[in-house]
Amino acid sequence: MMNKARSMDLKSLIEALRQQQVIAYPTEAVFGLGCDPGSESAVQALLALKQRPWQKGLILVAADYAQLTDYIDDDALDDAARARIFASWPGPLTWVIPALPTxxxxxxxxxxxxxxxxxxxxxxxxxxxxxxxxxxxxxxxLTGQPPARSADEVRKQLGAAFPVLDEAVEGRLNPSEIRDALSGGLIRQG
Known part of the structure; x- marks a missing residue:
């Protein structure tokens, strides 16, 4: 029988994202589930897959700060907050920043x-x-299961056909630390 595991190349994963699909990809510590943040149907599919309530909110990960400016209220950040944020980026630190009304x-x-x-x-x-x-x-x-740390673990939990970028995680032991951008206060230990 043919192996149906879907180790997809970058082009195929981008096409899956454009088609409002959920994908899996390696991050600093664990594999992440991702989708287009602008697609409500993709986000709803991700939440349903995770059995995660929408009220908890989500994290966005970006390649640079400019990719985030359509979502966060940059004007709400004072010089001290900007200094804290930019001293840690790029890197494995997640900041909670006031969102734009849109x-x-x-x-x-x-x-x-x-x-x-x-x-x-x-x-x-x-x-x-x-x-x-x-x-x-x-x-x-999946809810109640440990976070996947390899593409094989993703496939065991989500199925052999789940679209996944089959590369290694960076190797950190814990998910990203989360801090409040305005106060600098710790929300989740990394």
């Missing part, structure tokens, strides 16, 4: 802010640059 609720959930990260990890950067915008980023696992 940012969809399917991304922010019940919050007036959005969690965002500019990654230094090349597979994430390649995906975001090729797609031309940030990706939704949440751990690739």
């Amino acid at each position: 940012t969809p609720r399917w991304l922010t959930g019940q919050y007036p802010s959005l969690a965002v990260r500019v990654s230094a990890f090349e597979p994430v950067r390649r995906l975001c640059l090729a797609f031309g915008k940030p990706l939704v980023s949440t751990s690739a696992n």
Whole structure:
């Protein structure tokens, strides 16, 4: 029997994203599930797959800060907040920044802010640059299961045909630390 595992090339993954599909890709510590943040149907499919309530909000991961400016309120950041953020980026630190009023609720959930990260990890950067915008980023696992740390673990949880970028994670042990951009306060230990 032929192996139906879908290790997709970058072009195929970008096409899947454009068709509002959810994909899996390696991040700094675990595999992430991602989709087009501008597609409500793609985000709803991701939330349904994860059995995650929309109210929790999501993280966007980007190749550079400019990819985030359609979603976050840059004017809400003072010089100290900008200094904190840019001192840590690109890197594995996620910042919660006030969202623009136009940012969809399917991304922010019940919050007036959005969690965002500019990654230094090349597979994430390649995906975001090729797609031309940030990706939704949440751990690739079903509710109650551990986050996948390899493409094989993604396939075991989500199926052999799930579209996945089959590259190694960076090797960090914990998911990204999350901090509040305005106060610098810790939200989730990394």
